[in-house]
Amino acid sequence: MKIIMLGAPGAGKGTQAKMISEKYGIPHISTGDIFRANIKEGTELGKEAKSYMDAGKLVPDELTVRILLDRVAKEDCRDGYVLDGFPRTIPQAEVLDEELKKKGDQVDRAINVDVPDENIVGRMSGRRACLKCGATYHIEHLPPKKEGICDACGSELVLRDDDKPETVKKRLSVYHEQTQPLIEYYEGKQILCTVDGTKDAREVFAAIERNL
Ligand code: ADP
Numbered sequence: 052m053k054i055i056m057l058g059a060p061g062a063g064k065g066t067q068a069k070m071i072s073e074k075y076g077i078p079h080i081s082t083g084d085i086f087r088a089n090i091k092e093g094t095e096l097g098k099e100a101k102s103y104m105d106a107g108k109l110v111p112d113e114l115t116v117r118i119l120l121d122r123v124a125k126e127d128c129r130d131g132y133v134l135d136g137f138p139r140t141i142p143q144a145e146v147l148d149e150e151l152k153k154k155g156d157q158v159d160r161a162i163n164v165d166v167p168d169e170n171i172v173g174r175m176s177g178r179r180a181c182l183k184c185g186a187t188y189h190i191e192h193l194p195p196k197k198e199g200i201c202d203a204c205g206s207e208l209v210l211r212d213d214d215k216p217e218t219v220k221k222r223l224s225v226y227h228e229q230t231q232p233l234i235e236y237y238e239g240k241q242i243l244c245t246v247d248g249t250k251d252a253r254e255v256f257a258a259i260e261r262n263l
C-alpha cells in the first residue's frame with residue numbers, strides 16, 4: 052500500500068504516519084526528517100536544504116525528488132510506504148506518478164489531515180521533535196513520558212528552528228500557494244480522503260483506518 056499524507060505544517064501528518072506505519076508494517080518516509088538528519092550530519096545536502104528550511108521555503112523540487120526516489124527504491128519499500136511531507140508541489144506529485152507508472156504501479160490513497168490555520172501556530176510552538184528517530188510530541192497535547200526525552204529512543208527533544216511563529220506563518224503561506232493544490236490533484240484521481248485533524252490524535256487515526 053502506498054499512502055501520501057497531505058496537510059498544513061503541523062496538521063499532524065507525522066503523528067498519523069507513524070501510527071499507519073506501525074499498523075500496516077510499512078516504512079514511514081518523511082523528507083523533512085531526511086533533510087534534518089543530513090543537517091545534523093553536516094552533509095552537502097544538509098547544508099543546501101538548511102538555507103531553504105530556515106527561511107520557511109521549500110527545498111527545490113529537483114533536489115527533493117532525487118532524495119525521495121532514492122529512498123523509495125530501497126528494499127524495505129517493496130510492499131509500500133507512507134509518505135509524510137512529500138509531494139509538496141504538483142511537479143513532485145507528477146514525477147512520483149510517472150516513476151510508479153513505469154512499474155505499473157500507483158499511489159493508493161492520499162490522506163488530507165485538515166486543520167485550520169488558527170490552530171497551527173499553537174501546535175508548532177508546543178511541538179518537540181526527536182531528531183534521531185523522527186518522533187514528535189506536544190508539550191500539552193501529547194507529552195513524552197519524561198520531559199524533554201524521546202519515549203521511543205531516549206534522545207533529547209528539541210524545538211525545531213523552523214517552528215518559531217514567524218517562520219510558521221511563512222510556511223503556512225507557502226503551503227497554501229504550492230501544496231494545497233495537491234488536494235484537487237488527488238481528488239481528480241479519486242484517491243483522496245479528508246479527515247478532521249482538530250480531533251484527538253487517536254480519533255483522527257480511527258477516521259483514517261476507516262478510509263484505508
Ligand atoms: P512539517 O512537519 O512541519 O510539515 P517537514 O518536516 O515535513 O515539516 O518539512 C520541514 C521543511 O523541510 C519544509 O518547510 C521544507 O523546507 C523542507 N521540505 C520537506 N519536504 C519537502 C518537500 N517535499 N519539498 C520541498 N521541501 C521540503
Ligand code: ADP
Pocket residue numbers: 058059060061062063064065066067135174175177178179187188189190192193248249250251252253255
Ligand atoms: P506535521 O507532521 O503535519 O507537521 P506533527 O505530526 O509533527 O505534524 O504534529 C504537529 C504538532 O501537533 C506536534 O507537536 C504533535 O505532537 C501535535 N499533534 C499531532 N496531532 C495532534 C492532534 N490530533 N491534536 C493535538 N495536537 C496534535
Ligand code: ZN
Pocket residue numbers: 181182183184185186201202203204205206
Ligand atoms: Zn527518538
